[in-house]
Amino acid sequence: MYKVIFKVNSNGKFTNSLKTLSKSGFIPIYFKRDRGIEEYTAVYRSNDINEVKEAIMDFAYLLSKEGKSGGYDFAKIYKIEDQYLGKVAGGSLGALLGYQLAGIAGLILGTLGGIFLGELLDIELGQTPVGLLAWPIQQLTE
Incomplete structure (x- = not known):
């Protein structure tokens, strides 16, 4: 890429x-x-x-x-x-914070948002x- x-x-x-x-x-x-x-x-x-x-x-x-x-x-x-560290870390952190703040719906949205931000981090670092x-x-x- x-x-x-x-x-x-x-x-x-x-x-x-x-x-x-x-x-x-x-x-x-x-x-x-x-x-x-x-x-x-x-x-x-x-x-x-x-x-x-x-x-x-x-x-x-x-x-x-x-x-x-x-x-x-x-x-x-x-x-x-191609790196996956940012996507994994962002997805898990987003899921954890989303679950704490809004339950199951927050878990799903937090995971998706974390993966997106993790992808941007992977692009910048790699x-x-x-x-x-x-x-x-x-x-x-x-």
Whole structure:
């Protein structure tokens, strides 16, 4: 699995591109906008780096059709190792707290929430940097 952090220049557009990111095959995790620069954090479920680069090209093409662009630090790629420690710890802690606070319904919801948070923890702890890709599409000047 790979994690990719995109930096996109919105060029005055006030829309986010989360649907475009999903169309490219990524699973969006986080979105932030700051002074015209949008930052997307997404996960791609594949163990082949070439598939990830192809999905990045698709995303860049769809963004260029929206009038957005990127720079030299368009996509930061991280390889994520499959770990289960965070999911197990989060699920059991969430189940324990949920049961203490709300009984059986809390047990179920706490387990699901703990597994989700544990997955995010596994992603953050098990990542190693792979590379940095610049904006892959040539800008057309008119």
